[in-house]
Amino acid sequence: MRKTLKQLQGESDYWRIKFINEQQRAEAAEAKLAERDRQDESRWNTHDGIARPIGLNKDDLVYLRMKRQEMKLPYPAGMINWKHDGSEFDVLAWASVNAPIRPAPAVSLAPVSNCLSFFASVIKSGESWSETCQRDLDAARETLRNI
Secondary structure (H helix, E strand, C coil), X not given: CXXXXXXXXXXXXXXXHHHHHHXXXXXXXXXXXXXXXXXXXXXXXXXXXXXXCCCCCCCCEEEEEECCCECCCCEEHHHCCCCCCCCCCXXXXXXXXXXXXXXXXXXXXXXXXXXXXXXXXXXXXXXXXXXXXXXXXXXXXXXXXXX
16 A cells, blocks of 8 residues: 555654654653752862871771772771872772762763664654564663663
8 A cells, every 4th residue: 555645754754853852851851861860969178188187086987988989898097008009099089888878880871872862863864664664663762761
């Protein structure tokens, strides 16, 4: 059965609107992740490299940011070399475990972005919507739901 020009235009409008809605959801998710990162940054205290911070007891658990990496597991403050000696293990910042709970690692939005770019190219080229397109769209939606 051949489709009329009006039917094809209607399908094109449907997929264009669907793409715009998914793009808006992806942008909202990126804004949510940026806000979460900003809140996470506010709990970190810079370290001067002289001694254990005042008010921090030896038994207090702290997360550390060192020159080399951020430590994902907390350490007792009394077990840490707080004095800078020029090594890659110098403490640059610390956060108390008693501070607000750290958010879960951010989900990468790159697959969603790639998927939306692909959908845009399909819509612009006038290609038909395939099962592969629908599967990719469903996977992108699932990623957005898990954020």
